[in-house]
Amino acid sequence: xxxxxxxxxxxxxxxxSYVGHEFVWQLGVGTLPEAAFRAYLVQDYLFLIQFSRxxxxxxxxxxxxxxxxxxxxxxxxxxxxxELHVRLCGRWGLSPEQLHSVPEHQATVAYTRFVLDCGxxxxxxxxxxxxxxxVIGYAEIGKGLAPNGVAALxxxxxxxxIGEYAGxxxxxxxxxxxxxxxxxxARSMTERRFGELAALFGKASxxxxxxxxxxxxxxRG
Amino acid sequence: xxxxxxxxxxxxxxxxSYVGHEFVWQLGVGTLPEAAFRAYLVQDYLFLIQFSRxxxxxxxxxxxxxxxxxxxxxxxxxxxxxELHVRLCGRWGLSPEQLHSVPEHQATVAYTRFVLDCGxxxxxxxxxxxxxxxVIGYAEIGKGLAPNGVAALxxxxxxxxIGEYAGxxxxxxxxxxxxxxxxxxARSMTERRFGELAALFGKASxxxxxxxxxxxxxxRG
Amino acid sequence: xxxxxxxxxxxxxxxxSYVGHEFVWQLGVGTLPEAAFRAYLVQDYLFLIQFSRxxxxxxxxxxxxxxxxxxxxxxxxxxxxxELHVRLCGRWGLSPEQLHSVPEHQATVAYTRFVLDCGxxxxxxxxxxxxxxxVIGYAEIGKGLAPNGVAALxxxxxxxxIGEYAGxxxxxxxxxxxxxxxxxxARSMTERRFGELAALFGKASxxxxxxxxxxxxxxRG
Amino acid sequence: xxxxxxxxxxxxxxxxSYVGHEFVWQLGVGTLPEAAFRAYLVQDYLFLIQFSRxxxxxxxxxxxxxxxxxxxxxxxxxxxxxELHVRLCGRWGLSPEQLHSVPEHQATVAYTRFVLDCGxxxxxxxxxxxxxxxVIGYAEIGKGLAPNGVAALxxxxxxxxIGEYAGxxxxxxxxxxxxxxxxxxARSMTERRFGELAALFGKASxxxxxxxxxxxxxxRG
Numbered sequence: 001x002x003x004x005x006x007x008x009x010x011x012x013x014x015x016x017s018y019v020g021h022e023f024v025w026q027l028g029v030g031t032l033p034e035a036a037f038r039a040y041l042v043q044d045y046l047f048l049i050q051f052s053r054x055x056x057x058x059x060x061x062x063x064x065x066x067x068x069x070x071x072x073x074x075x076x077x078x079x080x081x082x083e084l085h086v087r088l089c090g091r092w093g094l095s096p097e098q099l100h101s102v103p104e105h106q107a108t109v110a111y112t113r114f115v116l117d118c119g120x121x122x123x124x125x126x127x128x129x130x131x132x133x134x135v136i137g138y139a140e141i142g143k144g145l146a147p148n149g150v151a152a153l154x155x156x157x158x159x160x161x162i163g164e165y166a167g168x169x170x171x172x173x174x175x176x177x178x179x180x181x182x183x184x185x186a187r188s189m190t191e192r193r194f195g196e197l198a199a200l201f202g203k204a205s206x207x208x209x210x211x212x213x214x215x216x217x218x219x220r221g
Numbered sequence: 222x223x224x225x226x227x228x229x230x231x232x233x234x235x236x237x238s239y240v241g242h243e244f245v246w247q248l249g250v251g252t253l254p255e256a257a258f259r260a261y262l263v264q265d266y267l268f269l270i271q272f273s274r275x276x277x278x279x280x281x282x283x284x285x286x287x288x289x290x291x292x293x294x295x296x297x298x299x300x301x302x303x304e305l306h307v308r309l310c311g312r313w314g315l316s317p318e319q320l321h322s323v324p325e326h327q328a329t330v331a332y333t334r335f336v337l338d339c340g341x342x343x344x345x346x347x348x349x350x351x352x353x354x355x356v357i358g359y360a361e362i363g364k365g366l367a368p369n370g371v372a373a374l375x376x377x378x379x380x381x382x383i384g385e386y387a388g389x390x391x392x393x394x395x396x397x398x399x400x401x402x403x404x405x406x407a408r409s410m411t412e413r414r415f416g417e418l419a420a421l422f423g424k425a426s427x428x429x430x431x432x433x434x435x436x437x438x439x440x441r442g
Numbered sequence: 443x444x445x446x447x448x449x450x451x452x453x454x455x456x457x458x459s460y461v462g463h464e465f466v467w468q469l470g471v472g473t474l475p476e477a478a479f480r481a482y483l484v485q486d487y488l489f490l491i492q493f494s495r496x497x498x499x500x501x502x503x504x505x506x507x508x509x510x511x512x513x514x515x516x517x518x519x520x521x522x523x524x525e526l527h528v529r530l531c532g533r534w535g536l537s538p539e540q541l542h543s544v545p546e547h548q549a550t551v552a553y554t555r556f557v558l559d560c561g562x563x564x565x566x567x568x569x570x571x572x573x574x575x576x577v578i579g580y581a582e583i584g585k586g587l588a589p590n591g592v593a594a595l596x597x598x599x600x601x602x603x604i605g606e607y608a609g610x611x612x613x614x615x616x617x618x619x620x621x622x623x624x625x626x627x628a629r630s631m632t633e634r635r636f637g638e639l640a641a642l643f644g645k646a647s648x649x650x651x652x653x654x655x656x657x658x659x660x661x662r663g
Numbered sequence: 664x665x666x667x668x669x670x671x672x673x674x675x676x677x678x679x680s681y682v683g684h685e686f687v688w689q690l691g692v693g694t695l696p697e698a699a700f701r702a703y704l705v706q707d708y709l710f711l712i713q714f715s716r717x718x719x720x721x722x723x724x725x726x727x728x729x730x731x732x733x734x735x736x737x738x739x740x741x742x743x744x745x746e747l748h749v750r751l752c753g754r755w756g757l758s759p760e761q762l763h764s765v766p767e768h769q770a771t772v773a774y775t776r777f778v779l780d781c782g783x784x785x786x787x788x789x790x791x792x793x794x795x796x797x798v799i800g801y802a803e804i805g806k807g808l809a810p811n812g813v814a815a816l817x818x819x820x821x822x823x824x825i826g827e828y829a830g831x832x833x834x835x836x837x838x839x840x841x842x843x844x845x846x847x848x849a850r851s852m853t854e855r856r857f858g859e860l861a862a863l864f865g866k867a868s869x870x871x872x873x874x875x876x877x878x879x880x881x882x883r884g
Contacts, residue, residue, distance in 0.1 A: 024385045052501075052510050053342070059517065061499030061784045064542070065524065068494050075501065078282050079511065100506070103424075106431050110327045113334030121274070122726045123786035123851070187859075188851040193495060196850075203324070214723070257796065273731050277722030279739065280715075282563045285763070290742065296722065296735060321727070342503045344565035344630070360695050407628040408638075409565070417629075495784070545866075550872050552769045555776030562783045563716070645766070652769050 004136055011202030018133060018205040019141055021165070022181045023133060023212035026102050026133065027146040036159065038092060039218030043108045050112035051134065052078040056079070057119045058127055070180075084164050084169050089103060105212040111207035116139040125184040129197050132181065133205045139174030142166035223268040224402045225357055227415070228350065232423030238355060239293030239426040240362055244433035249366040251378050256380065258276055259313060264329045264432070268321050272355065273299040278340045280349035291401075298394055305385050328435040332428035339421060350418050353402065354426045361394030363387035420433040446578055447622045448636070449571065452646030460575060460647040461583055465654035470587040472599050479600065480534060485550045485653070487527040487541050492554035493576065494520040499561045500569055509624045512622075519615060526606050540663035549656040558643060567609050567626040574623065582617030584608035606649030666844045669857070670792065674865030680797060681868040682804055683777055686875035688709040691808040693820050700821065701755060702881030706771045706874070708748040708762050713775035714797065720782045721790055733843075745828050769878040776871035781863060788847040792860050795844065796868045800835030804857055805829035 001009075008015050024034035025038070030205050054073055059071035086096055115134075119127030143163025146153055153159040164170060189197065222230075229236050242263070247253035273296055280292035307317055336355075340348030363386025369375055371387050374380040385391060410418065443451075450457050464483070466473035470519060494517055501513035528538055557576075563570030584607025588595055592608050595601040631639065666671075671678050686703070689695035700725060715738055750761055778797075782790030805820025809816055813829050816822040825846035852860065 043552075049507060052507070053504065056501030056510065058515070060495050060502055061783075062495065062498075064593050065491060065521070068491070068498065068517075070519065072497070072514065072521070075514060079507070079514070082507065103427075106327060106331045106428065109330035109335050109428065111336045116338050116341070117334045120337070121726075123789075125851075126786075152608070187853060187856045188788075190850060190853060193850045199232050206324075207327065207330065209533070217656075222848050233673070270731070271729070274725065277725075277734070280719030281723055283719075284563075285717065286712060286715070286742070286745065289712070289719065289738075292719070292734070300728070300732065300735070342505075345566075345569075346630075377842050385668065387851060406634060408635045409567075411629060411632060414629045417767075432710060506817070545869075548769060548773045548870065551777050551870065555780045558780050558783070559776045573678065587686050599754035649765075651770065 001191070004178045004180055007160070007198055009148040010194075010198035011205060012015075013181065014205040014209075015133075015137075018209040018212070019137060019144075019207050023210040023215050024141055027158055027161075030037055032158070033219040034073070034157075035104035036068070036215045037161075038089075040212070040215030041085055041088060041161075042094070042099060042102050042217035043105050043214065045082060045089065046102065047108050047211075048078055048085065049113055050108075050116060051131070052082075054112075054115050054127065054131060055114065058124060061124050063217060070176075076172075081164070088138060088160060105214050107207070107210045109173045111204070111211055114207055116205065120203075123184075123188060124188045125181075125188055125197070126200065128177070128181055129201050130204045132177065132201060135177045135209045136174045137205070137208065138165045139171050141170050144168060223399055224406045224410070225353060225399045228353065228419055228422040231415075231419035232426060235423035235426040235430075236354075238296070239260075239433070240358060240365075242430050242433040244436050245362055248379055248382075253379070254440040255378075257436045257440035258382075259310075261433070261436030262306055262309060263315070263320060263323050264326050266303060268311065268329050268333055268432075269299055269330075271320065272339060275333075275336050275340055275348065275352060278337065279345060279424065282340070282348070291397075295394075302385070307346065309381060326435050328428070328431045329414070332425070332432055335425065335428055337427075344405075344409060344411050346402075346409055346418070347421065349398070349402055350422050351378075351425045353398065354429045355420060355435060356398045357395045358426070358429065359386045360392050363391065374438075382383045383427050421439040443465050443582055443622055445627045445631070446574060446620045447574075449574065449640055449643040452636075453641035453647060454649075456644035456647040457575075459578060460585075460651040460654070461563050463651050463654040465584055466656050466662075469603075474600070475661040478657045478661035479603075482568075482654070482657030483527055483530060483603075484536070484541060484544050485547050485656065487524060487531065488544065488546050489653075490520055490524045490527065490556055492550075492558060493573070495571055496554075496557050496569065496573060499558065500566060503561070503566050503569070505650075510615075511514055516615075522541060523606070526602070530602060549649070549652045553646070553653055556646065556649055560646075561603075565626075567630055567639070568642065570619070570626060571643050572646045574619065574643060575650045577619045578616045579647070580607045580649065582611050584612060665841055666848045666852070667795060667841045670795065670861055670864040671700075673733070673857075673861035674868060675678070676863035677868040677872075680704075681872040681875070682800060682807075683873050683878070685874040686879050688803055690821055690824075695821070696882040697820075697865075698826075699878045699882035701752075703875070704748055704751055705762060705765050705826075706768050706877065708752065709765065710775055710874075711741055711745045712769050712778060713771075713779060715745075717775075717778050717782055717790065720779065721787060722742060724782070724787050724790070733839075737836075743777075746856045747823070751823060756856055757774075769876050770870070770873045771847060773875055774867070777867065777870055781867075787852060788851055789863065791840070792864050795840065795864060796871045798840045800868070800871065801828045802834050805833060807871065814823050821868030844852070849884045 003063040023032065023036065027037070053080055055071055055075035058074065059068050062068045062071055086099070089099055113126070113131040118130040142162055145162045146166035150159075151163055154160065244253065244257065248258070276292055276296035279295065280289050281416075283289045283292055307320070311321055336351040337350070339351040363383055367387035371384040374387045376382055377383065418422055462516040465474065466476065469479070488589045497513055497517035497520055500516065501510050503526055506522045528541070531541055554569035557569070557572040584604055592601070592605040595604055598604065686695065686699065690700070718734055718738035718741055718807065721737065721763070722731050725731045748760070753763055778793040781793040792858055805825055808825045809829035813822070813826045816825055
């Protein structure tokens with residue numbers, strides 16, 4: 001059992017509140033109101049700006065060229081992911097400039113700054129555990145929403161979003177992130193620390209669940 | 222007009238949403254439900270732990286012994302302030318251990334980590350502008366709630382809280398903080414930067430308003 | 443006069459001790475002992491690892507996607523520059539693994555960690571002023587050593603090194619860095635702060651001069 | 664065997680180059696030229712400014728009020744230690760203002776910024792391992808130079824310095840630091856990480872030895 005699996009089991013209720021959130025369920029069956037998805041997507045764009053900073057923080061905290069290159073690849077991956085958001089938002093007539101002028105929601109501030117602070121105050125393991133619900137969680141959600149593959153979703157209203165996270169590139173990113181957690185843990189995780197990391201992981205998962213909720217609340221008005 | 226006054230004017234609506242929040246108004250007239258105050262106070266204790274880290278960050282970012290000593294005094298001030306909270310919470314039978322076991326609310330995470338990230342990513346001026354709604358704002362609120370002085374409040378249900386922030390020690394702290402903003406601005410604030418700082422100040426004020434709202438919601442929920 | 447020119451004039455003696463160091467002069471006329479160049483180059487490789495971290499720090503401290511992308515480009519540039527070092531060191535039979543096993547010299551630790559600390563404790567302007575002797579200074583030195591262009595140096599013992607820094611790509615990087623200093627200064631440099639930045643720039647220049655000296659000392663034994 | 668003892672054994676040569684340095688030996692027998700001591704003491708004052716920032720960094724990186732209070736105590740201890748330096752320097756007619764105007768030596772920059780960067784990029788264990796040669800090493804050196812107690816040294820030319828570090832207050836600080844290393848290691852040190860920490864400890868010890876050497880060189884130069 002790898003470290004990610006252990007974290008999920010230790011924080012099972014928090015994890016479930018996130019990956020099994022009503023937003024995810026409605027997204028999957030296609031009944032999610034467009035207003036909810038849109039509110040989410042705009043905030044997720046602002047979210048990714050902060051997440052790219054988190055990968056830059058990982059590069060800064062690295063000790064060797066291979067570690068720096070790996071973090072730089074993560075940073076590039078996030079910057080590419082923002083292009084999906086720009087493209088999807090563009091269809092609703094939102095320009096990148098408009099995206100930037102939307103105020104960050106409390107839910108966006110809470111999760112992103114929590115992750116950045118975990119990374120600034122802790123070590124790379126703290127940072128990657130705080131990032132894990134996002135990176136590895138989205139891969140798990142994406143895969144779960146495309147049980148018959150991405151091609152089968154072509155008429156689904158949210159096929160582009162699901163395809164992004166169910167797709168091979170993102171799935172491979174998540175595989176790499178799980179392995180990275182194991183490597184970092186082999187270096188600096190004792191059993192005594194595991195409990196702290198599980199608490200951190202649970203908190204990050206709840207903040208992700210709050211982020212979905214923000215989308216639903218926006219549609220309810 | 223000092224920098225703090227300029228910031229308040231530039232972000233007047235956000236500032237008003239904070240200092241004129243219903244929570245403050247009810248606290249002042251004494252109709253605030255105890256459940257709201259209690260929910261607030263417990264979260265404010267968790268808040269202060271992060272704020273003491275923000276003052277430590279200020280000491281770390283300082284260049285001279287007088288600057289380091291000043292930040293250390295701020296850190297001590299916050300640690301002392303936590304004792305008011307421990308004392309008040311103790312009356313409701315909450316031990317410090319219990320206080321620590323309460324999960325941080327999203328509103329607490331959002332404002333505290335926002336401030337810490339402003340300080341880590343920016344300079345001392347960014348950090349102190351992000352702290353200003355708390356340090357200087359509480360002094361303003363405290364003074365406003367004790368128009369006839371602290372002694373006149375002895376039968377007020379929240380006299381201890383109001384007395385803390387209306388009292389001379391805290392008022393002097395706020396005077397010092399306003400002066401510090403001016404000193405830091407003289408060093409590194411151009412007019413072009415003022416707009417960014419006003420946006421930061423407005424955002425911090427809104428996050429403070431959300432923090433009051435969290436207290437009210439807890440009593441309604 | 444741009445900010446970089448002002449910094450050079452304000453710290454003229456320190457700047458001259460760096461760009462006019464005997465190491466540079468001997469490098470230019472080709473009389474620099476190979477042992478001195480080699481000692482320098484190995485340390486410069488270790489230096490660049492820390493400098494790539496400094497660019498990652500700049501990305502972490504950025505606020506917008508264009509700023510993050512620019513810092514990421516700087517990070518990529520440094521990682522590419524390490525390949526020149528690996529190639530040149532390879533000719534003397536030094537593998538990348540061997541390069542990593544050389545202990546960092548005091549001069550390497552001093553300049554690199556000084557820059558990183560300026561960036562961590564200060565703002566982006568502090569960071570880029572501390573980096574300027576390296577980025578913009580090397581461009582100036584490279585250009586000065588190739589007055590008739592890079593092609594004219596083909597028989598020069600150090601043509602590859604001079605060509606790297608006199609070449610268009612590096613010259614353009616330096617042009618961009620000068621412009622970035624101006625942009626950052628327009629945001630957060632008052633005249634009162636200029637004196638502090640000039641002191642920082644002078645100190646960084648002296649630490650660069652010490653770095654050349656380390657190369658000469660190594661050859662003297 | 665506690666973690667500190669293990670680190671010393673693993674980096675025995677580096678440790679010995681520091682605690683057994685000629686500067687220490689001459690200091691002990693009283694033959695150290697005053698010029699060497701003076702050059703050292705002035706730089707050590709500049710050193711302590713950075714070290715107080717390192718303790719502030721430890722407070723910022725802490726998670727609980729007891730941890731924050733402990734780091735704050737360390738910060739206070741360092742600020743008090745600077746007063747010994749101010750007093751001793753005052754005897755030679757050096758005011759605090761003059762002390763601040765002395766340029767930092769390369770050796771001072773190298774060790775202090777190395778420690779600060781270890782702490783910023785790593786976790787609290789990295790930071791405290793980097794600090795250990797200073798905090799725990801000075802206690803060991805002080806004790807070794809006062810084998811018959813501090814009172815026996817009253818005619819020794821450097822009795823005040825030796826008395827500071829051989830005295831109970833500093834010895835207790837070192838005992839606390841050793842225990843802290845054990846606590847931090849129980850949380851986040853695996854055997855695989857121990858090797859990295861020993862390398863870090865060895866490097867910090869060498870940078871301390873270079874610091875003594877700077878004092879000797881000043882007297883020779």
